[in-house]
Amino acid sequence: MAQLILVLGDQLTRNLASLRTGKKAEDLILMAEVESEAGYVWHHKKKLAFVFSAMRHFAKALEQDGWSVRYHRLDDDPVFSCLTDAVENALSAGTFDQVTLVEAGEHRLRDEIATWPDRFDLPVRVLEDDRFIMPRSDFEDWARGRDTLRMEYFYRDARRKTGLLIENGKPAGGQWNFDKENRKPAKPDLFMPDVPRFKPDAITRDVIDMVGARFSDNFGTIEDFWFAVTREDAEAALDQFLKQALPCFGDYQDAMLTGSRFLYHSVLAQYINIGLLDPRDVCERAEAEYAAGRAPINAVEGFIRQLLGWREYVRGIYMREGPDYVRRNALKASRPLPDFYWTGETGMACIAAVVTQTREEAYAHHIQRLMVTGNFALLAGIDPHAVHEWYLAVYADAYEWVEAPNVIGMALYADGGLLASKPYAASGAYIDRMSDYCGGCRYKVGEKTGDDACPFNALYWNFLVENEDVLRGNPRMGLIYANWDKQDPGRKAAIRRRAGAFLDSL
Ligand code: FAD
Ligand code: DLZ
Ligand code: SF4
Secondary structure, eight states, rough: OEEEEOOOOTOOOOTOOHHHHTTTTEEEEEEEEHHHHHHOOOOOHHHHHHHHHHHHHHHHHHHHHOEEEEEEESSSSOOOOHHHHHHHHHHHHOOSSSEEEOSSHHHHHHHHHHHHHHHHSSOEEEEOOOOOSSSHHHHHHTTTTSSOOHHHHHHHHHHHHTTTTTTHHHHGOOOSOOOGSSSOOOTTOOOOOOOOOOOOOHHHHHHHHHHHTTTTTSSSSOOOOHHHOSSHHHHHHHHHIIIIHHHTTTTTTOBBTBBBSSTTOOOOEEEEEEEEOHHHHHHHHHHHHHTTTOOHHHHHHHIIIIIIIIHHHHHHHHHHHGGGGOOOOOOOOOOOTTTHHHHHHHOHHHHHHHHHHHHSSOOOOHHIIIIIIIIIHHHEEEEEEHHHHHHHHTTTTHHHHHHHIIIIIIITTTTTTSSSSSSSOOOOOHHHHBSOOGGOOBBBBBOOOSSTTTTHHHHHHHHHHTHHHHHOOOGGGHHHHHHHHHHHHHHHHHHHHHHHHHHHOO
């Protein structure tokens, strides 16, 4: 029985379920660069180059393994507008009994694939994506019947199930979570390992030329492309992270520095999300660093929690909540996304730094995404769907299943508290404590009113007042509202005037 096996651009794993069931002598693998996947958002140029180059390298590796591979480049003739057309074209060129693929991660593509059995009049076998640490049914079982779906409890269950960082049935180091130790600001004189940079080979250079020519209007710069595009290079990046950065990952996890874009973060999400690295393997390698005494528990637990906890949890939320999740808007926010999210042209030094870095690297770390661009969008009441599309476009690791819960749920509270027990709203004081941005800013972080005051300060209180009907009843917000209530009425009015004037200027 001959199968046409479709491998998607984020399924670049030799151990993929469809390849495990396939037969090299009989089956044909199809991979296709298509317009719809390249264009469903305004992808960063470096994200496009990364995905296409990694796809081309993977196709080559499969051929070297003995598979027959049919590969369509975006600059081949004909250009396929969508994956459906690419599959139809491949089916018409051969004789197949079945189309086989691993399920897509995003609802958009899952819906497209659901039309295929009727359209092609052929069985379409969709296999579960088992490249996560736990099967999706584990999340469903955990979530069933619960009133609240807090990540921390999901994560503890996952630790028990996998045995990761469990010693004699107890959490390693005596605690489940060492987050309290992981909030240190960083000083510029700390030793910072640079992120591993890989020199583009001929395949990557070809892709860079194509992206530069076809997507010249897309967001971001294409120059200085350094991502790994093969499993071997992604493994080398993992090795370097484990040796050089993991020991300090915990301490400086929430810190931000103008001159250090990566700090001690792993910068591995883009590799894990397209299948060049396996998340369980990454966790086990980090655990081994703790076991060998080379990395402390607060670092290793903090790191493993991101992958075993957050990454698996947000995928569960995305699948459970369905396609309408990206349209949630619990706080009825409707302001358009300001242009400076694309240009970086703003007097707010923190936003300018994060957007500039995002434009150049297709990367920002978690606290930059959550507490700078995310926090601003929350406080300023920007339309969540526009914010969602921005995040989906600009990061090399962005796929809706992981991006949407982080944006709609975590950063914007647009799901009404399904994911976060209270909004991650903060004034300029938080950014000042965790970064060196404010020193170089035209605004004064210590001031709340007047034209020179840090906009985050007035926006913070304005946000609380504007959303009082939803937030005041939240027990975790009680102290904050009590603090506002105590303030002098004249001062309150001045803060709200400052916020109003700033919002009008956007
Ligand atoms: P590290 O800080 O080194 O963390 C290690 C790994 O843990 C990451 O590689 C990633 O795989 C995983 N991880 C960490 N935090 C999360 C999280 N909150 N959710 C899921 N996985 C996590 N992550 C994406 O992979 N794609 C996205 O599109 C994305 N969008 C985000 C948008 C917002 C508003 C926020 C607040 C977070 C978003 N994240 C996203 C989560 C996180 O910011 C990135 O995974 C991380 O910054 C990637 O950099 P890193 O590899 O250096 O991560
Ligand atoms: C991200 C991406 C891009 C830019 N292009 C392609 C493509 O041309 N062909 C393809 O198979 N996959 C691509 N991908 C990855 C897909 O968007 C990804 O498989 C889906 O978003 C998962 O639902
Ligand atoms: Fe950002 Fe305010 Fe600090 Fe300027 S003063 S960098 S706007 S937090």
